[in-house]
Amino acid sequence: MSSAKDEAGTGKPPMRDALVTAAFRLFLERGYEQTTVDDIVALAGVGRRSFFRYFPSKEDVVFPDHERCLADMTDFLAGGSDDDEPVGRVCDAARLVLRMYAENPTFSVQRYRLTKRVPGLRAYELSVVWRYERALAEYLRRRFAARREGTLQADVIAAAVVAAHNNALRSWLRSDGQGEASTAVDHALAYVRSAFGGAPVPPAAEQPADVVVVVARRGAPLWRVVQEIEATLGRD
Amino acid sequence: MSSAKDEAGTGKPPMRDALVTAAFRLFLERGYEQTTVDDIVALAGVGRRSFFRYFPSKEDVVFPDHERCLADMTDFLAGGSDDDEPVGRVCDAARLVLRMYAENPTFSVQRYRLTKRVPGLRAYELSVVWRYERALAEYLRRRFAARREGTLQADVIAAAVVAAHNNALRSWLRSDGQGEASTAVDHALAYVRSAFGGAPVPPAAEQPADVVVVVARRGAPLWRVVQEIEATLGRD
DNA sequence: CCTTGGTGTGCACTGAGTGCCACGAATGGT
DNA sequence: ACCATTCGTGGCACTCAGTGCACACCAAGG
Numbered sequence: 001m002s003s004a005k006d007e008a009g010t011g012k013p014p015m016r017d018a019l020v021t022a023a024f025r026l027f028l029e030r031g032y033e034q035t036t037v038d039d040i041v042a043l044a045g046v047g048r049r050s051f052f053r054y055f056p057s058k059e060d061v062v063f064p065d066h067e068r069c070l071a072d073m074t075d076f077l078a079g080g081s082d083d084d085e086p087v088g089r090v091c092d093a094a095r096l097v098l099r100m101y102a103e104n105p106t107f108s109v110q111r112y113r114l115t116k117r118v119p120g121l122r123a124y125e126l127s128v129v130w131r132y133e134r135a136l137a138e139y140l141r142r143r144f145a146a147r148r149e150g151t152l153q154a155d156v157i158a159a160a161v162v163a164a165h166n167n168a169l170r171s172w173l174r175s176d177g178q179g180e181a182s183t184a185v186d187h188a189l190a191y192v193r194s195a196f197g198g199a200p201v202p203p204a205a206e207q208p209a210d211v212v213v214v215v216a217r218r219g220a221p222l223w224r225v226v227q228e229i230e231a232t233l234g235r236d
Numbered sequence: 237m238s239s240a241k242d243e244a245g246t247g248k249p250p251m252r253d254a255l256v257t258a259a260f261r262l263f264l265e266r267g268y269e270q271t272t273v274d275d276i277v278a279l280a281g282v283g284r285r286s287f288f289r290y291f292p293s294k295e296d297v298v299f300p301d302h303e304r305c306l307a308d309m310t311d312f313l314a315g316g317s318d319d320d321e322p323v324g325r326v327c328d329a330a331r332l333v334l335r336m337y338a339e340n341p342t343f344s345v346q347r348y349r350l351t352k353r354v355p356g357l358r359a360y361e362l363s364v365v366w367r368y369e370r371a372l373a374e375y376l377r378r379r380f381a382a383r384r385e386g387t388l389q390a391d392v393i394a395a396a397v398v399a400a401h402n403n404a405l406r407s408w409l410r411s412d413g414q415g416e417a418s419t420a421v422d423h424a425l426a427y428v429r430s431a432f433g434g435a436p437v438p439p440a441a442e443q444p445a446d447v448v449v450v451v452a453r454r455g456a457p458l459w460r461v462v463q464e465i466e467a468t469l470g471r472d
Numbered sequence: 473c474c475t476t477g478g479t480g481t482g483c484a485c486t487g488a489g490t491g492c493c494a495c496g497a498a499t500g501g502t
Numbered sequence: 503a504c505c506a507t508t509c510g511t512g513g514c515a516c517t518c519a520g521t522g523c524a525c526a527c528c529a530a531g532g
Contacts, residue, residue, distance in 0.1 A: 013510095015510095015511090036486090036487065036488085037487080037488070037489090038487085046511080046512085047511060047512040047513070048512085048513085049490095049511075049512055049513070049514095050510085050511060050512070052488090052489065052490080053510085053511080056489090057488080057489075058487095058488070058489090122363075123359065123360075123362070123363040124359070126359070126362040126363055126366050127358075127359040127362055130362050149427065151403065152400065152403050152404075152424055152427060153427070155399045155400070155402070155403045156396045156399045156400050156403070156424075156427065156428060156431075158399070159395040159396055159398065159399030160392045160395055160396045160399075162395065163391045163392045163394070163395030163396075164388065164391070164392050166391070167387065167388050167391045167392070168388075188388055188392075191385060191388060191389065191392065192392060195392075195431045195432055195433075196431055251479095251480085272517085272518065272519085273518080273519070273520090274518085282480075282481085283480060283481040283482070284481085284482085285480075285481055285482070285483095285521095286479085286480055286481070288519090288520065288521080289479085289480080292520090293519075293520075294518095294519065294520090
């Protein structure tokens with residue numbers, strides 16, 4: 001029904017947006033589980049089959065823009081240079097997600113209230129967040145390839161960045177999107193950076209590191225280890 | 237069918253175990269998605285309705301013991317005293333999960349291979365891990381209630397502990413359960429503790445390690461670092 | 473004997489998701 | 503103008519997970 005014409009300027013399919021708005025209208029007024037896909041397509045005036053053409057599952061309609069945001073994040077991480085400080089780069093990547101949420105505050109708050117109440121949506125959100133975390137961790141693994149504990153550090157730092165980001169994001173969502181979201185996230189990410197500070201990346205350690213890692217073979221002479229530590233730590 | 241008697245000593249229902257073994261036999265030989273619940277109950281020789289009496293969903297049969305482990309973890313965290321160092325307590329709680337995996341190495345490895353290949357099971361595992369992480373975070377939030385950034389630190393540290401634990405656990409699972417799982421997890425958790433200000437590395441490892449990693453915050457007193465190294469390295 | 477109560481089972485139903493095919497509207501080549 | 507292809511869409515039937523309900527069985531106990 002209605003127009004088969006695309007809106008000028010955007011190449012976006014209007015049907016997809018119609019499904020999202022119809023779905024959220026029903027989700028908000030009668031609940032997620034009480035709304036069937038048939039209800040959504042009836043309200044949107046489209047066939048049931050078309051719903052699953054745009055969204056592989058009913059849960060996907062709740063997170064319509066995350067696929068795009070994930071692609072942006074991977075592009076952002078792939079586009080950096082090797083001179084970037086890895087942890088800072090990952091924090092900037094996390095800010096992309098925040099920006100997406102901040103673009104539609106009311107929508108984000110509605111979705112937050114929905115996912116908080118529906119266990120199935122919380123579980124689905126976890127898989128979405130997990131993909132972001134994996135993207136960050138894979139980037140850090142590449143950057144930390146030279147380190148001895150590179151994969152461990154990459155996984156832990158990625159998890160910490162995501163947790164800090166989500167902590168700030170959720171507090172912003174809980175306040176109905178009042179205030180500037182970026183300041184809270186900056187603050188949370190600063191905490192992570194203070195814990196994992198710019199680590200000593202071997203080739204070019206430009207900025208001073210907060211943490212120094214020393215690896216010693218068991219049986220190595222103690223004076224040699226102390227000498228090594230004093231050289232890097234004692235200067236502070 | 238079969239015995240209606242409980243096995244002496246254990247109050248476990250035998251039907252539940254029969255369903256788990258039947259399910260895994262089919263999952264391994266023809267895949268998870270290619271196996272229906274009807275197939276499982278047919279092999280186990282029970283009614284279809286009984287499956288859902290023991291497992292709320294098909295995915296739950298893959299993680300039959302996590303509910304119990306989560307209860308153990310919350311009990312463990314609730315049973316501590318206020319004198320405990322919070323981060324260390326949380327690390328010990330994480331070790332409970334590792335212990336559960338290590339109790340049945342072959343089963344754990346089979347399940348790992350399964351969850352790695354099936355996206356639906358990976359998503360379900362995320363929700364399981366999330367509940368562990370929430371238990372750790374809630375504990376830390378209580379312990380950090382006095383701090384100004386208590387909830388942030390609690391969330392970030394819990395996420396880091398879980399990530400470190402999972403990193404070590406997965407590397408152990410990838411090696412078919414060879415070697416001692418606890419050493420890798422101890423190592424990974426030591427990294428997290430070093431990053432978040434707890435004591436550098438409190439307990440000396442029982443097994444002799446080939447390398448000793450010491451992580452020190454810049455600005456920490458040198459004598460303290462040397463003392464820590466001497467305690468672990470010098471004893472050899 | 474007839475109650476309870478717990479446990480296992482059969483049946484019918486809802487709803488998500490899929491495969492297949494048919495229809496109509498562009499598009500494109502001759 | 504004609505046919506052929508493609509694409510977006512809708513309709514139909516089907517599988518399968520999960521649920522509600524009722525019934526059968528078996529214990530203990532009046």
